[in-house]
Amino acid sequence: MGDWEGVRLHVVTGKGGTGKTTVAGALAMALAAGGRRVLVAEVEERQGLAQLFDVPPLGYDEHRVSSAPGGGEVYALAIQAREAMHEYLDMFYRLGRAGRALDKLGFVDFATTIAPGLRDVLLTGKAYEATRRRTGDRFVYDAIVLDAPPTGRVLRFLDVTTSVSSLARVGPINRQATSITELIHSPRTAVHLVTLLEDMPVQETADVVADLRAAHIPVGAVVVNQVRPAHLKPRELAAARRGRLDSDTIADGLRSAGLPASDDVVGLLTREAADHAERVALERKQRSVVDDLGRPVYELRRQPDGIDPTALYELAETLTEQGAV
CATH class of the missing domain: 3.40.50.300 (P-loop containing nucleotide triphosphate hydrolases)
Structure with a gap:
């Protein structure tokens, strides 16, 4: 059991x-x-x-x-x-x-x-x-x-x-x-x-x-x-929180997917990435509090x-x- x-x-x-x-x-x-x-x-x-x-x-x-x-x-x-x-x-x-x-x-x-x-x-x-x-x-x-x-x-x-x-x-x-x-x-x-x-x-x-x-x-x-789930790698999360994601890389990725790559779209994605990175950081902080409780922890997506x-x-x-x- x-x-x-x-x-x-x-x-x-x-x-x-x-x-x-x-x-x-x-x-x-x-x-x-x-x-x-x-x-x-x-x-x-x-x-x-x-x-x-x-x-x-x-x-x-x-x-x-x-x-x-x-x-x-x-x-x-x-x-x-x-x-x-x-x-x-x-x-x-x-x-x-x-x-x-x-x-x-x-x-x-x-x-x-x-x-x-x-x-x-x-x-x-x-x-x-x-x-x-x-x-x-x-x-x-x-x-x-x-x-x-x-x-x-x-x-x-x-x-x-x-x-x-x-x-x-x-x-x-x-x-x-x-x-x-x-x-x-x-x-x-x-x-x-x-x-x-x-x-x-x-x-x-x-x-x-x-x-x-x-x-x-x-x-x-x-x-x-x-x-x-975190959608970015650790290095990308850190860059996103600081507002330092490479705009050219984002634009290239959009173009390769056949999507619009205007400055407005890139800027919107950059802001969403920053919000996502901030949420991931807050969740990790809360997860450390949960871990400190000393009980088995299960995660449900x-x-x-x-x-x-x-x-x-x-x-x-x-x-x-x-x-x-």
């Missing part, structure tokens, strides 16, 4: 806009390769996974959304607090239909409003249950991938024991939170962080890595998403045509090649 042998729960988070749902889907595909069965779940009710896998909107039931190389299967669901509460009331209190009757009275909204931590227990509890579910002597799923909230909220989301300690110090809720916490703090869990090579996402990633370590929650990999099932397979293959699986 590559870098994460023994991990049952893969939590994927990242600053908004970094592509954490895409990475969660690609990781699920990679983990499922070779005949394994993997469940990927979202908790934000955005239907991001449904769009990613190009399937109808997901519900609380687990549905197969994709195959993986070697006969693997990816299942997905959208974990909803309301449905999780119904399941919880039936599991621990045997309320059955009575639990849904309570919902009609606004019980779920009321409970999760006065005790916001309860909602996180319900959401993480479903993932926890999926990691333990068995058929006979084997697990139903070889791994669970959780498309978690963004980095700004992920620590509170995962720290469910603290969230409910003031609500219930004993009883089923407390026991459930304690069991979830034991899983999240164990080597069976890894929290992977998705970032772009930009100042704010990288800084937020570094902050969350420090917070997770302080909370004794296992930090997984840092996935650098949407990486752009930018997909200029967007993400479709074919691109998802390619991203999964890239993760596998880099040691994620």
Whole structure:
């Protein structure tokens, strides 16, 4: 299983806009390769996974959304607090239909409003249950991938024991939170962080890595998403940043390609080359910050045509090649 042998729960988070749902889907595909069965779940009710896998909107039931190389299967669901509460009331209190009757009275909204931590227990509890579910002597799923909230909220989301300690110090809720916490703090869990090579996402990633370590929650990999290749050689990049690219060479290259080589076109290309060189320099600076975090780093190239099932397979293959699986 590559870098994460023994991990049952893969939590994927990242600053908004970094592509954490895409990475969660690609990781699920990679983990499922070779005949394994993997469940990927979202908790934000955005239907991001449904769009990613190009399937109808997901519900609380687990549905197969994709195959993986070697006969693997990816299942997905959208974990909803309301449905999780119904399941919880039936599991621990045997309320059955009575639990849904309570919902009609606004019980779920009321409970999760006065005790916001309860909602996180319900959401993480479903993932926890999926990691333990068995058929006979084997697990139903070889791994669970959780498309978690963004980095700004992920620590509170995962720290469910603290969230409910003031609500219930004993009883089923407390026991459930304690069991979830034991899983999240164990080597069976890894929290992977998705970032772009930009100042704010990288800084937020570094902050969350420090917070997770302080909370004794296992930090997984840092996935650098949407990486752009450098189009110029190192010497050319240095010249472009200084505005010293040879105009005659650029003009000759345009002419040999059968393109206009006017001074305006050459000047435009020179300015674009300078902007590109500046971006490459900034990305390399941010990459050094990522490397200093001391975690495995995977790079996923930018997909200029967007993400479709074919691109998802390619991203999964890239993760596998880099040691994620």
